[in-house]
Amino acid sequence: MPTDWYRNLTNSGVGGAITARAGLPRVPVLRRYEPGQPLLAGPALVGAVGKGALVDATRALLTESGATVVDAAGEEKLAAVVLDATGARTIADLAAAQAILTPAVRELGPSGRLLLLGPEPDETDAEAAAVAQALEGLVRSAGKEVRAGATANLLVVASEAVPAAVDSSVRFFLSARSAYVDGQVVHVGVPVGPPVDPAGMDAPVDRVRPLAGRIAVVTGAARGIGAAIVDTLARDGASIVAVDIPAAGEALATVANRTGGTALQLDITSDDAPRRLLDHLRERHGGVDIVVHNAGITRDKLLANMDADRWNAVLAVNLAAQLRINDALLTGTGVLRDTGRIICVASTSGIAGNRGQTNYAASKAGVIGMVRALAPRFAERGATINAIAPGFIETEMTAKMPLGTREAGRRINSLRQGGLPVDVAETVGWLGQAESGGVNGQAVRVCGQSILGA
Amino acid sequence: MPTDWYRNLTNSGVGGAITARAGLPRVPVLRRYEPGQPLLAGPALVGAVGKGALVDATRALLTESGATVVDAAGEEKLAAVVLDATGARTIADLAAAQAILTPAVRELGPSGRLLLLGPEPDETDAEAAAVAQALEGLVRSAGKEVRAGATANLLVVASEAVPAAVDSSVRFFLSARSAYVDGQVVHVGVPVGPPVDPAGMDAPVDRVRPLAGRIAVVTGAARGIGAAIVDTLARDGASIVAVDIPAAGEALATVANRTGGTALQLDITSDDAPRRLLDHLRERHGGVDIVVHNAGITRDKLLANMDADRWNAVLAVNLAAQLRINDALLTGTGVLRDTGRIICVASTSGIAGNRGQTNYAASKAGVIGMVRALAPRFAERGATINAIAPGFIETEMTAKMPLGTREAGRRINSLRQGGLPVDVAETVGWLGQAESGGVNGQAVRVCGQSILGA
Numbered sequence: 001m002p003t004d005w006y007r008n009l010t011n012s013g014v015g016g017a018i019t020a021r022a023g024l025p026r027v028p029v030l031r032r033y034e035p036g037q038p039l040l041a042g043p044a045l046v047g048a049v050g051k052g053a054l055v056d057a058t059r060a061l062l063t064e065s066g067a068t069v070v071d072a073a074g075e076e077k078l079a080a081v082v083l084d085a086t087g088a089r090t091i092a093d094l095a096a097a098q099a100i101l102t103p104a105v106r107e108l109g110p111s112g113r114l115l116l117l118g119p120e121p122d123e124t125d126a127e128a129a130a131v132a133q134a135l136e137g138l139v140r141s142a143g144k145e146v147r148a149g150a151t152a153n154l155l156v157v158a159s160e161a162v163p164a165a166v167d168s169s170v171r172f173f174l175s176a177r178s179a180y181v182d183g184q185v186v187h188v189g190v191p192v193g194p195p196v197d198p199a200g201m202d203a204p205v206d207r208v209r210p211l212a213g214r215i216a217v218v219t220g221a222a223r224g225i226g227a228a229i230v231d232t233l234a235r236d237g238a239s240i241v242a243v244d245i246p247a248a249g250e251a252l253a254t255v256a257n258r259t260g261g262t263a264l265q266l267d268i269t270s271d272d273a274p275r276r277l278l279d280h281l282r283e284r285h286g287g288v289d290i291v292v293h294n295a296g297i298t299r300d301k302l303l304a305n306m307d308a309d310r311w312n313a314v315l316a317v318n319l320a321a322q323l324r325i326n327d328a329l330l331t332g333t334g335v336l337r338d339t340g341r342i343i344c345v346a347s348t349s350g351i352a353g354n355r356g357q358t359n360y361a362a363s364k365a366g367v368i369g370m371v372r373a374l375a376p377r378f379a380e381r382g383a384t385i386n387a388i389a390p391g392f393i394e395t396e397m398t399a400k401m402p403l404g405t406r407e408a409g410r411r412i413n414s415l416r417q418g419g420l421p422v423d424v425a426e427t428v429g430w431l432g433q434a435e436s437g438g439v440n441g442q443a444v445r446v447c448g449q450s451i452l453g454a
Numbered sequence: 455m456p457t458d459w460y461r462n463l464t465n466s467g468v469g470g471a472i473t474a475r476a477g478l479p480r481v482p483v484l485r486r487y488e489p490g491q492p493l494l495a496g497p498a499l500v501g502a503v504g505k506g507a508l509v510d511a512t513r514a515l516l517t518e519s520g521a522t523v524v525d526a527a528g529e530e531k532l533a534a535v536v537l538d539a540t541g542a543r544t545i546a547d548l549a550a551a552q553a554i555l556t557p558a559v560r561e562l563g564p565s566g567r568l569l570l571l572g573p574e575p576d577e578t579d580a581e582a583a584a585v586a587q588a589l590e591g592l593v594r595s596a597g598k599e600v601r602a603g604a605t606a607n608l609l610v611v612a613s614e615a616v617p618a619a620v621d622s623s624v625r626f627f628l629s630a631r632s633a634y635v636d637g638q639v640v641h642v643g644v645p646v647g648p649p650v651d652p653a654g655m656d657a658p659v660d661r662v663r664p665l666a667g668r669i670a671v672v673t674g675a676a677r678g679i680g681a682a683i684v685d686t687l688a689r690d691g692a693s694i695v696a697v698d699i700p701a702a703g704e705a706l707a708t709v710a711n712r713t714g715g716t717a718l719q720l721d722i723t724s725d726d727a728p729r730r731l732l733d734h735l736r737e738r739h740g741g742v743d744i745v746v747h748n749a750g751i752t753r754d755k756l757l758a759n760m761d762a763d764r765w766n767a768v769l770a771v772n773l774a775a776q777l778r779i780n781d782a783l784l785t786g787t788g789v790l791r792d793t794g795r796i797i798c799v800a801s802t803s804g805i806a807g808n809r810g811q812t813n814y815a816a817s818k819a820g821v822i823g824m825v826r827a828l829a830p831r832f833a834e835r836g837a838t839i840n841a842i843a844p845g846f847i848e849t850e851m852t853a854k855m856p857l858g859t860r861e862a863g864r865r866i867n868s869l870r871q872g873g874l875p876v877d878v879a880e881t882v883g884w885l886g887q888a889e890s891g892g893v894n895g896q897a898v899r900v901c902g903q904s905i906l907g908a
Contacts, residue, residue, distance in 0.1 A: 091769050091770075091773065091774050091777075094765075094769060094816060095762060095765055095766055095769070098757070098760055098762070098765045098812070098813070099762065101757060102757055102758060102759070102760045102761075105757050105758050106758040121823055121826070121827065122827075123826070123827045123830075124827075125827070126777055126780065126781070126824050126827045126828050126831075127777050127824075128827075129823045129824060129826065129827030130773060130777060130820035130821070130823040130824035130827070131820060131823070132823055133819045133820055133822055133823025133824075133826075134773070134816040134817065134819050134820035134823065135816070135819075136807075136819045136908075137803070137804045137805075137807060137812070137814075137815030137816040137817070137818060137819030137820070138757075138807075138812050138815065138816040138819075139807070140806060140807025140815065140819075140908060141757070141803070141807035141808055141809065141810075141811050141812040141815040141816075142757050142807075142812055143807060144807055144808065144809040145756050145757055145758070145809050145810070145812070183807065183908070185908075302599050303552070303555060303556060303559050303592075303595070303596050303599055304556060304559050304560040304599070305556070306552055306556045307556075308549060308552070308553065311548075311549055311552045312549055315545050315548060315549070315588075316545075319545065319584060319588070320545050323545075323580055323581050323584060326580065327580070349591070349595070350591045351591075351907070352594060352905070352907055353590075353591060353592075353593070353594025353595035353596075353597060353598055353637065354595055354598065355595065355598040355599050356595075356599070357595050358552070358591070358592050358595040358596055358599070359552070360591075361591030361592065361594065361595040362548060362588040362589070362591040362592040362595075363588065363591070364591060365587045365588050365589075365590045365591030365592075365594075366584035366585060366587055366588035366591070367584070368587055369575055369583045369584040369585070369586055369587025369588065370580050370581075370583060370584035370587075372575070372577070372583065372587075373575065373576075373577045373578075373579070373580045373582075373583030373584070374580050376577075377580075451806070451905060451906050451907075452905050452906075452907065453805070453806055453905075453906065453907020453908045454590075454594060454637070454639075454907045454908070
């Protein structure tokens with residue numbers, strides 16, 4: 001992984017003093033998750049616009065997690081500010097939100113969390129729909145203002161969603177697991193699958209190993225982001241099936257072995273790949289709970305100079321293979337278990353486009369379109385499918401970039417640094433939980449609120 | 455209006471030679487619309503993936519406009535490349551699109567137009583849905599590659615839309631009127647209102663004065679973008695009602711008089727503003743065809759330092775006033791005429807968020823949410839409502855920016871320059887046409903494909 005010399009410099013004793021005196025911005029060191037770590041490193045302020053349907057549940061969640069809940073900032077900097085704005089319907093409600101947020105964000109500490117809960121827009125009431133959307137503009141602007149590694153995100157909560165359905169998402173966005181997820185808007189609806197027994201959802205979840213008992217298959221697992229996903233899901237308790245091409249055999253075995261998982265050498269673009277994968281999962285593991293479509297390639301070239309080989313190779317690996325495996329998961333029986341979670345790695349290039357990447361961007365946009373189309377079909381089976389769009393992540397690939405390109409990529413986001421493979425992996429872990437059934441058909445960026453977008 | 459010295463330098467004789475030798479990028483001079491100008495300055499290549507439901511209509515449109523249609527690039531650079539990909543459903547179709555586009559974009563000339571026509575995603579077919587979305591990634595990447603003022607855009611056409619419904623949009627995106635509209639995805643559906651008589655739609659339209667006979671009201675009309683909208687709509691044949699606050703009276707009168715329109719001094723945030731505006735339109739003009747909600751203010755401040763006055767002032771002007779006037783237009787009778795067109799000026803800040811602009815971004819995001827919610831209600835009356843989100847536009851406001859901020863704002867888009875007020879105004883003109891009834895509930899950016907987004 002390439003070293004971010006500038007970040008290290010601004011955080012060293014002498015270097016920090018020099019760069020500060022020169023007026024150069026400090027790159028914050030982000031709080032990242034470690035097993036056993038408390039949810040928050042300090043107190044949380046919880047407020048509401050109007051009644052606040054989720055306020056009590058949020059306070060209970062925080063208290064259960066050992067966090068102190070306060071109504072106003074005190075001596076200690078706030079680790080989190082949570083505003084339940086699900087009841088916001090009028091422009092006056094927006095003003096009420098601002099009145100709560102202004103003094104609170106002033107006291108937000110390092111790696112702090114600004115988390116808004118907003119309503120799904122009521123399309124029958126223009127003011128309410130406008131206000132729901134206005135919260136996006138507010139949160140995305142606030143994300144560009146908060147400092148020292150703090151993030152700002154918005155959960156849009158369906159009115160029918162019970163508080164327990166929002167729990168895993170609130171927990172993720174408040175925790176250090178979401179270190180590099182910033183400026184995002186994620187919809188949380190009624191969980192897929194049969195109605196959940198509230199008693200069951202209130203039952204203690206293993207917070208240290210939230211994926212205990214779950215089988216996870218990860219493609220492109222031999223290195224980079226794929227290997228980090230393997231390590232992170234295993235740390236959270238999942239049993240791993242690590243998949244990569246035969247040429248990556250040795251690295252693949254290393255990754256699989258260190259997590260106690262199994263390795264499967266498979267070219268996912270081969271005709272029989274879906275059948276071989278599903279047979280393996282059925283026969284060796286009795287099924288699968290989490291499928292992470294991570295394998296992807298780039299073959300950059302300007303469109304004017306593109307050739308069919310580059311185009312077809314990228315579309316085959318990044319999109320066609322996912323389509324065929326997903327189809328097999330939907331039509332095959334006895335493989336995808338209840339509370340199945342499909343997670344597809346897309347890219348911010350698929351959202352914003354990128355010079356030299358018409359093929360890659362087309363494939364990754366395609367993944368987002370596929371996820372949206374398949375979400376209702378997986379929901380019928382109690383499963384979800386979501387996309388994750390990483391921005392600039394520090395990998396072997398970015399290490400090979402020219403220095404200028406790499407430096408620009410690192411700095412043009414609200415956190416002023418590249419993300420780490422583990423940041424993508426933690427997001428996979430959240431979406432992979434059985435408790436995350438309220439999130440379906442979404443594309444979540446892991447990009448530190450990159451300025452790049454559409 | 456501030457001068458773009460750098461653009462002028464790179465386009466001057468000596469300065470251009472020096473900057474070119476220094477390896478500095480040239481900032482293209484964009485072809486802009488002038489009455490009587492041919493639609494295209496050179497030949498157009500028209501291709502199709504599969505059958506191409508819109509190919510014949512596109513060729514006819516081009517021929518009628520005096521353009522030469524070719525099947526392959528020849529001696530002369532192409533002024534436009536149009537690909538009808540509405541039939542694209544498979545990954546093989548995407549490869550066919552690439553095979554057509556690669557040799558074509560190589561020959562695209564200055565201020566060229568790459569225009570793709572794509573299908574609405576078929577959500578029952580995951581591959582087709584993926585392919586529909588993939589076209590977005592392709593177009594947005596291509597927009598970042600094409601040079602010399604060329605643009606790339608995608609019209610997503612509903613399968614039920616007859617070719618004539620797409621006509622005004624194809625024409626706009628090919629013409630010099632869309633000089634600064636780049637990297638956009640616009641949906642075109644069945645036109646709102648009673649079924650259109652195809653014979654009537656094929657009847658000759660006044661191409662030089664497409665808004666002839668239409669009454670247009672423009673708020674914030676005294677200067678900047680508002681004044682440009684007035685001038686442009688009047689040039690296209692509309693009768694103008696120019697609205698601004700009483701304090702802008704003199705400038706307002708000047709703008710109104712030079713177009714032969716009338717001026718209305720009105721504080722749009724006052725309680726009786728909707729009634730007064732509608733009374734004026736009903737009594738003095740017999741109704742209105744085009745309503746342009748352009749009035750807007752900024753009161754920048756970090757959220758941590760925000761005060762209620764700044765917050766409320768921005769929300770009142772930018773959002774609440776629009777909501778109240780739109781409500782009056784919907785509920786009042788005898789004012790909004792058939793083929794009414796409501797056009798709301800939003801901002802890229804409402805999409806991406808902006809530091810120091812939580813209030814402004816909330817208001818402009820709110821406009822986009824309002825537009826989406828009101829679109830079906832206006833459609834019931836044969837009317838449409840759309841938002842335009844300008845990016846960096848050269849105005850008195852941007853002239854007051856610090857040099858560094860202004861230079862950055864100008865260059866971080868695919869056209870490497872700020873837009874002009876007229877670029878926003880031309881987009882208003884397109885949406886204001888009676889023939890643009892297939893575009894409803896959309897947010898169209900006028901930003902030169904700014905890299906800023908969400």
